[in-house]
Amino acid sequence: MIDKHSPIPIYYQIEEFLKEKIVSKQYEVDQAIPSERELSEVFGVSRMTIRQALNDLVTEGYLYREKGKGTFVAAQKIEQPLHEVTGFSEDMLKRGMVPATRIIQFGETDADKQIAAYLKINEHDPIYKIERLRLADERPIALEHTYVPVHLVPNLTEDIVKESFYSYVEQHLQLEISHAEQTIEAGLANSKQASLLEISQGSPVLFIQQLTCLTNEQPIEWVRSTYRADRYKFHVNMKR
Structure with a gap:
């Protein structure tokens, strides 16, 4: 030994x-x-x-x-590469894990000024507002707040967002997702985040914002996520 x-x-x-x-x-x-x-x-x-x-x-x-x-x-951290655009369900399946989604909130609302600016739509245009808890092998990984323009993804349902949103967009709507921009920063979980993610209040988390765009540069979603820092890590392949 x-x-x-x-x-x-x-x-x-x-x-x-x-x-x-x-x-x-x-x-x-x-x-x-x-x-x-x-x-x-x-x-x-x-x-x-x-x-x-x-x-x-x-x-x-x-x-x-x-x-x-x-x-x-301890449960091992899930490594997420930052050189490609993939959905949560795709990531987990690639790693041999079972993805699951718990819908906390789903419905239509009007875009406020900030969300409209991100999605390149007019203020008060209709959007889907989705709050989801993401799980892998029945363990909570991330809390997501997603905003999607209604005119781009008509007839979106809870059943669709429980599965793979990207698959629905590309396979059913025949829209091509081109790229995404992310910002990542460290923070501490508030009481709601801690409760849903099953961690202690004040535990370290990763706050991630992602803007995903189609080939014509039109944003199709803006996502604010809170990831458990003890379950997730990011990998970047850089060249000089």
Whole structure:
């Protein structure tokens, strides 16, 4: 399991050994891992060495601790590449996860000045206002507020937005989505966000705004999302 004669620190070898068990799902999410005492006996090292390895895994988000109960396997972060426009359902299916959507609010309203400016429509034009909780494998990931011009997507229903909005736009309406712009910033969850995302108030979250456009540069949606920072991370491929 570990090589005590290796130049690689023993705590790091243990860390990598446990990480492999987590990634390969030999340790399931929310499963308690063996205690420091048990692990020290298994590896034949001090509890201080075990503690260092576990502390690193907690910091990296592979484990979490509950006071008085032990150390448990954390749900792994979902990595989202930022070089392509994909919908939430598409992302989750690609990762072998089961996407789900809980509709909190759905209906038509008039666009205010800010939303009209983003969507390049007139103030008071009709829009769909959609609030959705996004889940992967039954665990909440993000809270979304979406605004869509009614004239571009007529007859939109709750059933459609529960599935894949992008698929409906491209396959049913025959509209081509071209590109999107995103802004991402860190923040803290308020009481409503915390309750829906099943985290503590004040927990770190990612606030994301996305404007998605068709090939003619007409925006088809503006989305304000709140993502759990402990469940999501973004990947950017940059070239010089």
